Amino acid sequence: MTAQQASEYSSFPKKKPAKHWLGSLLAPCLLLMAAPAAATNWQGGYQDGLWEASEPSQLQCELNHYIPDFGAARFIHRSGEEIRLEIDTFRHALRRGRVDLVALAPDWQPGLGTRNLGYYQLETTDYPLEIGTQETELILESLRQGRMPSLVQTAADERVQRRRASMTPVRFHQAFADFQACQAQLLPVNYDQIGDIMINFNVGNNSLSAADREKLDLLVRYVHADPEIERVHVDGHSDSTGTRTRNRELSHERAQNVTRYLVARGLSEDLITTQFHGQRYPIADNRTQDGRYKNRRVTIKLERELDIRPLF
Numbered sequence: 001m002t003a004q005q006a007s008e009y010s011s012f013p014k015k016k017p018a019k020h021w022l023g024s025l026l027a028p029c030l031l032l033m034a035a036p037a038a039a040t041n042w043q044g045g046y047q048d049g050l051w052e053a054s055e056p057s058q059l060q061c062e063l064n065h066y067i068p069d070f071g072a073a074r075f076i077h078r079s080g081e082e083i084r085l086e087i088d089t090f091r092h093a094l095r096r097g098r099v100d101l102v103a104l105a106p107d108w109q110p111g112l113g114t115r116n117l118g119y120y121q122l123e124t125t126d127y128p129l130e131i132g133t134q135e136t137e138l139i140l141e142s143l144r145q146g147r148m149p150s151l152v153q154t155a156a157d158e159r160v161q162r163r164r165a166s167m168t169p170v171r172f173h174q175a176f177a178d179f180q181a182c183q184a185q186l187l188p189v190n191y192d193q194i195g196d197i198m199i200n201f202n203v204g205n206n207s208l209s210a211a212d213r214e215k216l217d218l219l220v221r222y223v224h225a226d227p228e229i230e231r232v233h234v235d236g237h238s239d240s241t242g243t244r245t246r247n248r249e250l251s252h253e254r255a256q257n258v259t260r261y262l263v264a265r266g267l268s269e270d271l272i273t274t275q276f277h278g279q280r281y282p283i284a285d286n287r288t289q290d291g292r293y294k295n296r297r298v299t300i301k302l303e304r305e306l307d308i309r310p311l312f
Helices: 003-010 133-144 172-183 210-225 244-264 289-295
Strands: 039-042 050-053 060-067 071-078 084-089 097-104 115-122 129-131 148-153 162-166 196-200 229-236 272-276 297-304
Touching: 050 172, 060 172, 071 172, 084 133, 097 133, 115 129, 115 133, 129 133, 133 148, 133 172, 196 210, 210 229, 210 244, 210 297, 229 244, 244 272, 244 297
Parallel strands: 039 162, 229 272
Antiparallel strands: 050 060, 060 071, 071 084, 084 129, 097 115, 097 148, 148 162, 196 297, 229 297
8 A cells, every 4th residue: 555545544533442451561472483374464564664753733743654454553642641552453454352562573683582562452343452651662662673563463263364463663763753853842731631720719819829820821831832722711709708799809800810910921812701700609618618718719711612523
């Protein structure tokens, strides 16, 4: 399959991750010695070493590798999260059951030997195989060393061919360097982590602490990096201590102080909606000290454009 076909494959809609469980990292590699002579192997040659890093981003980096006639491996690093690997296969390339993960020596470096990286139990072949951070790091290290990380399936029935799909280190290093450059720009948080935050206040107080300002600075950085953010909602609240009139004033002052700080740090005032509610919407029991502290708050919520894409 050509590079153009590989590119078309990478544009397919992403599927939900498959359920799996990780086996012992000490599982033996006897399958490579006892496998039947017949086998189905998928791996790219020198001309098929298709590695591609995504464009630089502060939100997500990807390193994609196409395995001819088998599918694609996607190393995904999202801001605020650990790196992971998804292996999206063509239907029926793998079967339900055990899949061993090994790092093989390429033909041109037989002295490297084979390393066992673990195994997975596939419950379904309809979704990508999602590999955790530890194994993903081992796979990347194997590629840096010139090995071929591989998925291997050997059936108990000798009439069924062994199946092996391998990532090739050919043309890996330049794409990996581009991927690392992207990783260096990632923000420490993502939308799920910064899209709904809260700042609390002491009794009768409306000023921002150093920790509050640091949290708001991170939110500003995220909003500037994510073009899908179309609204920032700032809502001020109070506890039930004091008069309703004074509580409305306090909630207003708190919300206004947050809004002024966001604008001073570079957010457009047109992007922000500021409201204040006094004591009307408690989230905790005003009869306790801890509950009142939780109610003295300003919430900042980010609103994104609707993320609806066609299925086909």
